[in-house]
Amino acid sequence: MKTSRRIRRMTRHKRVLPKLPLTSLMDVFTILVFFLMVNQSSVEVLQQPRQITLPESVVEEKPRETVVILVGKDEVLVQGVPVARIADIQAAGNAEIEPIGARLAELSESVIGLSTQAVAESQEVTVLADKSIPFSVLKKILATCTARGYTRVSLAVVQKSGQTV
Amino acid sequence: MEMTTFLNLMVVLVPFLLITVVFSRITIAELDLPSAESTSPTAPTFRVEVVVREAGLEIMDGAQVITAIPKTGDAYDLPKLSEYLVAIKGQYPEKVDASVLLEPDIQYDHLIQIMDTVRSVEVQEGGQTNRTDLFTAISIGDAP
Numbered sequence: 001m002k003t004s005r006r007i008r009r010m011t012r013h014k015r016v017l018p019k020l021p022l023t024s025l026m027d028v029f030t031i032l033v034f035f036l037m038v039n040q041s042s043v044e045v046l047q048q049p050r051q052i053t054l055p056e057s058v059v060e061e062k063p064r065e066t067v068v069i070l071v072g073k074d075e076v077l078v079q080g081v082p083v084a085r086i087a088d089i090q091a092a093g094n095a096e097i098e099p100i101g102a103r104l105a106e107l108s109e110s111v112i113g114l115s116t117q118a119v120a121e122s123q124e125v126t127v128l129a130d131k132s133i134p135f136s137v138l139k140k141i142l143a144t145c146t147a148r149g150y151t152r153v154s155l156a157v158v159q160k161s162g163q164t165v
Numbered sequence: 166m167e168m169t170t171f172l173n174l175m176v177v178l179v180p181f182l183l184i185t186v187v188f189s190r191i192t193i194a195e196l197d198l199p200s201a202e203s204t205s206p207t208a209p210t211f212r213v214e215v216v217v218r219e220a221g222l223e224i225m226d227g228a229q230v231i232t233a234i235p236k237t238g239d240a241y242d243l244p245k246l247s248e249y250l251v252a253i254k255g256q257y258p259e260k261v262d263a264s265v266l267l268e269p270d271i272q273y274d275h276l277i278q279i280m281d282t283v284r285s286v287e288v289q290e291g292g293q294t295n296r297t298d299l300f301t302a303i304s305i306g307d308a309p
Binding site: 039062153 | 168269273276281285
């Protein structure tokens, strides 16, 4: 008698307890997953390098698979290999920087895998430059690129959230 | 209905996608550089040139200076530049190319900001801001 009353009480109590709203939870998760997956689909070609700060801009074009020239505060890296120093570039009198040119020529010759082939055939350069470098350095680097046949040059920037100018 | 397995999948997927989300996205600004071989023999009649100097900005039409915009305080007066460029675009609606000419010591950051200003302008339209293209093919060069 005692237990049966308890059981009855428990069942009554259970009926009052609301069921966990699984359906709405599922809705939220499904929407979240799709939203994140759509965001995900744009594969990042370039990673933001730690040692330099890129300038901000409002342009919306996506980076492509190209030769990457990273212009840091003291060094210039072409496809991850340090080739020249900023101080040397500033001191150089002529418009072309020989080591950068040599490295670019080497890149278009040495094709190993599919990704390097894509890079070499694009004949395109993306310049990731620190926001503080003077224009004279940038100009010499760009002049070197165009002289070596890399005529399409893009400047990498961090996307700004459109509202401010 | 058996939802628990599906829910498990979701619970795993959501944190995984969340940690791989990239918040600062890198984009690129394309330059319209003249290649070394192809030099156009016919000089164009009108060119839009923005000259960036230490002291301020100048707008040139290829031959002479149209307007000079001095710096306001320590920064370039970009709103005013934008105003003038909109006026030029109104006169020559088909023109899409422009040049940004810089002195050697101008910082890269200023170049990008001025390129942004030359490329497009923000238009206020009934509470919402739209971007309108001005001169999208930008080349850069030395200040005369």
